[in-house]
Each structure stands twice: as structure tokens, then as C-alpha cells.
């Protein structure tokens with residue numbers, strides 16, 4: 001039988017505080033780390049950061065001192081967990097090297113969740129985002145080799161291919177076209193709420209990361225690429241958060257957050273190849289089970305609601321980091337030319353020429369070559385062809401097969 005965390009108690013809250021040396025963990029070695037261990041670290045850091053910010057927002061909208069005290073206590077622990085997780089990343093990993101890790105997460109986490117997602121609209125939304133982060137990985141990889149002489153495949157280890165996706169330049173949409181139809185937590189599959197929350201956390205952390213590290217480089221090309229892609233991550237947060245059920249209460253959302261943290265630590269603990277890091281996931285799982293218990297008690301007490309009504313009976317199949325190359329190639333071949341019109345996805349060339357998409361594009365893409373194209377242009381100028389890691393052969397989209405030029409912005413529909 002599966003594990004039902006709703007029937008469990010975890011580590012008592014008063015035992016969860018750790019001292020500075022326990023939190024100041026020894027970082028992994030960037031040259032030998034399993035790429036998917038790095039992906040798990042980045043994902044769990046994102047989940048903890050989301051947990052912390054959600055808890056702050058909850059507290060700001062709450063006038064009950066007892067609730068605020070419990071939120072403050074649990075939040076302090078979430079902050080400690082965030083430190084123990086994020087401090088696993090070594091100081092000698094440059095912002096660009098970390099960025100490659102972030103985009104590898106965006107690609108393989110989104111692809112895996114899309115494959116597992118039972119709801120067709122959500123699956124489509126995940127695949128839509130997937131192709132955009134896939135392109136970011138390519139642009140950053142070229143930038144890193146150009147500026148730092150480092151190949152991204154040393155980080156991704158050929159588990160994730162590096163080649164053009166939906167061109168970043170074409171991703172700039174009017175804000176109205178990044179809003180999606182919200183799901184319903186009670187009517188939908190319980191797995192869907194967890195998938196959406198995980199992606200919101202991951203994309204939000206990527207957005208925050210670029211907001212902060214994007215101004216660290218001195219080279220204008222790097223500063224330009226970070227700011228351009230940072231704006232897409234804003235779009236991605238808008239896209240994924242608008243899928244969340246807006247009718248769930250603060251207390252229900254707190255339960256969902258804690259449940260999802262349990263689910264992620266439980267998943268990654270089983271997958272973890274580094275025994276020392278696995279022990280951290282196990283310890284954090286033990287803590288999260290107790291956070292979940294406390295959140296459920298609050299939901300029952302303040303709203304008289306039963307968390308079992310919207311949560312799975314047992315923890316679903318673990319979330320896995322694994323290679324999704326064939327799947328991604330299929331999505332590329334079929335969906336690279338999609339854009340959004342309101343909450344719907346459709347080929348960009350069927351949009352009327354007066355659509356707000358073109359107005360937005362004209363506003364942000366004017367003023368010279370956009371940074372995401374400039375990077376490839378400069379790379380081709382310097383080295384004769386772009387940098388890619390195409391493990392499975394030529395690019396599945398014919399227009400993107402030439403490596404001596406910037407991939408064209410628009411690919412017409414109707415031929416695949």
C-alpha cells in the first residue's frame with residue numbers, strides 16, 4: 001500500500017530547529033555532481049522559497065494571532081530548510097553555470113509533469129511553457145561558451161538536448177495572452193493541483209533568480225539576455241499561477257503547499273543518488289509531514305473542512321528527473337509555432353495581423369537586434385556555427401537545422 005501522509009505525524013516542531021553549522025552544509029562538487037541531483041536541489045529550493053513567500057502573504061492577510069504564530073514558527077523552519085538546500089550549490093558555480101541548471105530543471109521537470117498530467121488543457125499549458133524554456137537553455141548555453149569558454153553539456157551531461165525551441169523573440173506576448181483558464185481543485189484530479197504548484201514554484205524561483213543575478217555580468221550581451229529572458233519568466237509565472245484554483249482559501253492553500261513539499265521530498269528521496277544529500281531529503285520529509293499535520297489541523301479548526309476531500313488517498317507516483325529527449329522532440333515538431341490568444345493556444349500565423357501580439361512585439365522588439373538573437377549572431381560570427389548538443393540527430397524542425405544562422409523567429413504551420 002502507498003504512503004498516506006495524512007495519517008502520519010512527523011518530527012516534532014520543537015526538534016526541527018538546527019544550528020548554523022548544521023545548516024552550513026558542504027556544497028556538492030560542480031564537476032562530479034549528478035545533473036539530476038543538481039536539478040533536485042534547484043527544484044526543492046524553489047519549493048521552499050514559494051513556501052516562505054506564501055506564508056508571508058497568508059500572515060499579511062490574517063488577523064488571528066494564533067494562526068500568525070503558527071505560520072511564523074513553521075516559516076522559520078522553511079527558511080532553515082531553504083538554506084540547507086540552496087547552500088548545497090557551490091560558490092565556484094558562476095551565475096551562468098547555475099542558469100544552465102535552472103533551465104535544465106525547467107525543461108525536464110516540465111516535460112515529466114506534462115507526460116504525467118491527466119488534464120488535457122493543463123498538459124497543453126505545460127507543453128507550451130516547455131518549448132520556451134527549452135529555447136532559453138540554448139541561448140544561455142551559447143552565451144556561456146562565448147563569454148566564459150564553458151560548454152553547457154558539461155553540466156547537462158547529454159541528458160537534455162541543447163538546440164533551438166520556440167524562439168525567445170517570439171515568446172514576447174501581450175500580458176492578457178499569458179492568462180489561462182483556472183483549474184478546480186475539488187473537481188480536478190488531485191495530481192493536477194500538485195503539478196501546477198510545483199511549476200509555479202520552479203518558474204517563480206527562476207524569475208527571482210534572473211531578477212537578482214541578471215545584473216551581475218559586465219558584458220552588455222549577457223545583461224541583455226538576462227533581462228529579456230527574465231521578462232519571459234514573469235510571463236511563465238503569470239501563465240502557471242493563473243491555472244491555480246482561485247477559489248481555494250488561504251488555509252486550503254497552506255495545506256496544499258505542505259502536501260506538495262511532502263510529495264517532492266518523498267519523490268526525490270527515492271531517486272537521490274548522493275547518499276549524503278538523500279539524508280537531507282529524508283530529514284526534510286520528516287519535517288514536512290509534521291508541517292502538513294499542523295496545516296490540516298488549522299483547516300479543520302478554522303474552516304471545518306476535511307483535507308482528504310481534495311488530496312490523494314496516498315502519495316502519487318514519485319516525480320522523477322529523467323531524460324525526456326524523444327518526447328521533447330515530438331512536442332517541438334508539433335507545437336513550436338504555437339502562441340496564445342487569451343486562454344487558447346493556436347499557431348501564430350493564424351492570428352490576425354492586427355492582434356495585440358504584434359503591437360506588443362513591436363513595442364519590445366524594436367531598437368535593434370534583440371539580445372536572444374544577438375547572442376546566436378555573435379556566436380556564429382566568432383565560431384562559424386552555433387553551439388548545440390543534439391544527441392538524437394538533426395533538429396526535428398526543418399527551419400532550425402541550419403547552424404550557420406540565427407533560427408528564424410516564425411515557423412509556419414500546416415506542414416506537420
Ligand SMILES: [Fe+2]
Pocket residue numbers: 048051077078081261288
Ligand atoms: Fe519546507
Ligand SMILES: [Fe+2]
Pocket residue numbers: 103106132133136206229233
Ligand atoms: Fe526559462
Ligand SMILES: [Fe+2]
Pocket residue numbers: 106133203206232233236
Ligand atoms: Fe520559464
Ligand SMILES: [Fe+2]
Pocket residue numbers: 051078258261287288291
Ligand atoms: Fe513545509
